[in-house]
Amino acid sequence: MSTAGMRRGGTALTLLGLLGLITLYWMAFFWVPTEVNQGVVQRIFYIHVPAAWTSFLAIGFAALASGMYLWLRDERLDRAALCAIEGGLVFATLVLTTGPLWGKIAWGTYWTWEPRLTLTLLLWFIFIGYFMVRNATEDPEKGKRFAAVVAIVGAIDIPFIHLSVVWFRSLHPEPVVARPDGPTLPGDMLLTLLFGVLVFTVLFFGLFLFRYAVEGLRAEADLRARSAA
Amino acid sequence: MNTYLRQVWVIVWKDLVLEMRSRERIASMGAFAVLAGVLFNFSIDTTSTRPQDVAAGLIWMTLIFGGLLGVGRTFHLEAQDGALQGVLMSPTPKDALFLAKTAANFVLLYVVSLLVLGVFGLFFGLDLGPNLGWVVLVLGVGALGFVALVTLFAAVSTGTNMGETLLPVLVFPLLVPMVIYGVGTTTRLINGRPFDEVEGNVRMLGAFALAAVAAGAVLFRYVVED
Amino acid sequence: MKKSITRALPLAVLALAVTAGAVVAQESAGMPQATRLAEQNLRPYWHVFAAYALVILVVGGWAVSIARRLKAIEERLVD
CATH class of the missing domain: 1.20.5 (Single alpha-helices involved in coiled-coils or other helix-helix interfaces)
Structure with missing residues (x-):
């Protein structure tokens, strides 16, 4: 796809995502019934879980692109990884801010060393490490390789971190969707949640394409600057 | 013995001989560990905390900080006088080089971790009894995972202009499983629990170490290429 | 005066x-006890609104930052 195509696709997807976001807000505020035990604060769940899903999607996607970059050495794969990591950082920040807002009401404390919240915090630091490595390297080619290694090792380590923090302590509500015996969430809430996941995924890919188009143009500008010099 | 193993062995031997002659890293790590034990002794109030409850955490944290100090400098000496280029240009496969560096660092860190165990046992009055062998094993498994991960990222941070200051930012998030399983296991063993109770954790620690060694062996070539 | x-x-x-x-x-x-209780119960609403506003601010902020970078690079390309 050309850069212009990327931009068109990015615009279309982002607009679709924004439309979806408005619908999601309407569903979450007016349509879905209030959960009995937790009350109104449970509504944070419809943005918290989709944001978490998106940030893990981002690291998976970035690790895949990084692995392919190390193998094929196509600049586009490195750009894709960079843009996905940036999006992951944005959505992980959302998880880390909406989670405590919910936790203060539900648990009475802003922060607990709850497994999935801890995992997201560590993921956030892996994203930060990715940018630090990239920016601290004088030779850009080297920085790309180093950053790719950070993304891949981070993605491999996530299952280990997950298992260990779960073993360490669990306070978080049990999974309500991905369960072997089927979801326990009532239909309306499940629908709102799944719609939220869809909307956030569309928004992520829309903005990702936009961001990717920017990187493509930057590479073009750098190339022109080099040939002019 | 096949060529691959001999190449690994040659580099391990070279690094260990170099270390035995200069004693640069082992001396700083050992001194750091003992002095950290002294400081930790004053940092806990023994009237409110039982030393055997916190000793495991302190042992592992000393290992991590001391290990970062020593293992983080793996490529420092060689990068300084350009010897790393020589090693990289030799026909040795890059994964053999990584495994050798990891093995040499492991020997170094394991010696220090046994020293830490002995010194902290003395300082905090730990009585390990029949669990001593298991604690020694757990420290070894944990040290292997740590060394593999830190050796890989030491190569990364040596190549950046931030140097060693970048290393903790990169490895601390990744070391969480090692800390949780290592400390959890060691605390229970110090408190005289049977090994059966922590066997699952030791397996996880082993899986972590294996994954770290494998990932390092595969990815190391991309870090040091050119 | x-x-x-x-x-x-x-x-x-x-x-x-x-x-x-x-x-x-x-x-x-x-203030009667009931009114104060009602005030306390408003807190979850405040948290929900804050969370939903954060989504708009953070995602919107990212979109704006991308747009600004895009503009800067387009200007560079025109030159």
């Missing part, structure tokens, strides 16, 4: 503020 009014005005405002403050303080001190 006019001068004394301008001088008195701040004093009057201050007096009014103090009285109003005292009245409010007294009212809230004697």
Whole structure:
């Protein structure tokens, strides 16, 4: 796809995502019934879980692109990884801010060393490490390789971190969707949640394409600057 | 013995001989560990905390900080006088080089971790009894995972202009499983629990170490290429 | 005459503020239990709104930052 195509696709997807976001807000505020035990604060769940899903999607996607970059050495794969990591950082920040807002009401404390919240915090630091490595390297080619290694090792380590923090302590509500015996969430809430996941995924890919188009143009500008010099 | 193993062995031997002659890293790590034990002794109030409850955490944290100090400098000496280029240009496969560096660092860190165990046992009055062998094993498994991960990222941070200051930012998030399983296991063993109770954790620690060694062996070539 | 009014005005405002403050303080001190409970129950709503506003701010912020970078690079390309 050309850069212009990327931009068109990015615009279309982002607009679709924004439309979806408005619908999601309407569903979450007016349509879905209030959960009995937790009350109104449970509504944070419809943005918290989709944001978490998106940030893990981002690291998976970035690790895949990084692995392919190390193998094929196509600049586009490195750009894709960079843009996905940036999006992951944005959505992980959302998880880390909406989670405590919910936790203060539900648990009475802003922060607990709850497994999935801890995992997201560590993921956030892996994203930060990715940018630090990239920016601290004088030779850009080297920085790309180093950053790719950070993304891949981070993605491999996530299952280990997950298992260990779960073993360490669990306070978080049990999974309500991905369960072997089927979801326990009532239909309306499940629908709102799944719609939220869809909307956030569309928004992520829309903005990702936009961001990717920017990187493509930057590479073009750098190339022109080099040939002019 | 096949060529691959001999190449690994040659580099391990070279690094260990170099270390035995200069004693640069082992001396700083050992001194750091003992002095950290002294400081930790004053940092806990023994009237409110039982030393055997916190000793495991302190042992592992000393290992991590001391290990970062020593293992983080793996490529420092060689990068300084350009010897790393020589090693990289030799026909040795890059994964053999990584495994050798990891093995040499492991020997170094394991010696220090046994020293830490002995010194902290003395300082905090730990009585390990029949669990001593298991604690020694757990420290070894944990040290292997740590060394593999830190050796890989030491190569990364040596190549950046931030140097060693970048290393903790990169490895601390990744070391969480090692800390949780290592400390959890060691605390229970110090408190005289049977090994059966922590066997699952030791397996996880082993899986972590294996994954770290494998990932390092595969990815190391991309870090040091050119 | 006019001068004394301008001088008195701040004093009057201050007096009014103090009285109003005292009245409010007294009212809230004697506020019925039920009203205070209702006020406490508003807190979850506040958290929900904050969370939903954060999504707009953070995602919107990212979109704006991308757009700004895009503009900067387009200007560079035109030159």
